[in-house]
Amino acid sequence: MSAVAPTPRAHALRDNLTMLRRSLLHARRYPSLTLNVLLTPVMLLLLFVYVFGNVMSAGMGGGHADRSQYVAYIVPGILLMTVGMISLGTAVSVATDMTEGIMARFRTMAISRASVLVGHVIGSVIQTMLALVLILAIGLAIGFRPNATPVEWLAAAGLMALVSLALTWIAVGIGLVSPNPEGASNLGLPLTMLPLLSSAFVPVDAMPTGFRWFAEYQPFSPAIETLRGLLLGSGIGTLNAVLAVGWCLALTVLGYVWCRARFNREPRR
Structure with a gap:
């Protein structure tokens, strides 16, 4: 009896796993990019805690300087800033x-074209x-x-993975349209600059009026x-959640469609 031919879905899964393995092996062989x-x-976390921590805490606590209060505030922001950096x-x-x-x-190989992109994305999320x-x-x-419960820890991990998925699809698109790695680094600066204009370091209420609306939304x-809210048990707020x-889903869909369209476009001769 002849062997049953693999289905297209099985081929795609195999190709995705192959490209994921390639991405992880590349990261293991060249760890300097991730470390950089x-x-x-890491430096921003240590700088803001140990150099500005007392001042920031005093401003947030009505004049009472307690560095631990600012540590609790800044770590969630640094976590999501790290997502943008990666x-x-x-x-x-x-x-x-x-x-x-x-x-x-x-592009010339008999593989699922989407797997090339999916391998980069899943590898980056990991x-x-x-x-x-x-x-x-x-x-x-x-x-x-x-001060999170086990369920809140799971929700926090899921949120960070979702943010990573969204930003990575956008980052892959940036890499596809960039003329070289230096260009990709420059075009990708908003991924690292936006956290500086958010509530990562100071509450949006303390920002000038011109920046407050942008920073909040x-x-x-x-x-x-x-x-x-999830990590500190202080409540997340329905609007924020x-x-x-919504932002994560919108950016994921936008990034995926953009990447597929760009990758499927034949290169210029």
Whole structure:
């Protein structure tokens, strides 16, 4: 009897796993890129806690300086800033594949085209979650004391994974349209700058009026406030949760459609 031929779905799954393995092996062989993008959030965390922590705490606590209060406030913001940093590294990695001709070779192979993108995305999400464990460990070491139930921990992990998925699809698109890795790094700057204009470091109520509306409704602030509420047990707020999930779903769909359209476009001769 002849063997049963694999179904297209089985082929696609196999291709996705192959590309995921390639992405993880690349990250293991070249860890410097991940370490470099992790350096910024770690340094910002230590800088704001140990240099500005007392001042920030006094401002938030009505004149009473308590650094631990600011540690509790800033760690959720740094966690989501880390997500943006790792996704920027993904944009650079994709741009590198484009300039080295690997993507052109993948286009000619009998594989699922979507698997090339999916491998980058899932690999990046896995790397991001591992990086977040490191950042959280540093936060715990300097005094972060979350007050979350097991269900809230699961919800927080799910939120961070969802934010990572959304930003990574956007980052892959940036890598596909960039002329080189340096261009991808420049085009991806909003992924790292937006957290600075959010509620990551100071409450939006303390911002000038011109920035307050933007900071409150841009993608990072609702996600940070939702994560902060989950980890600290202070309540997430329905609006923040809806905005956070809505932004993530919208960016995921937008990024996926953009990446598929760009990758399927034949390269210029």
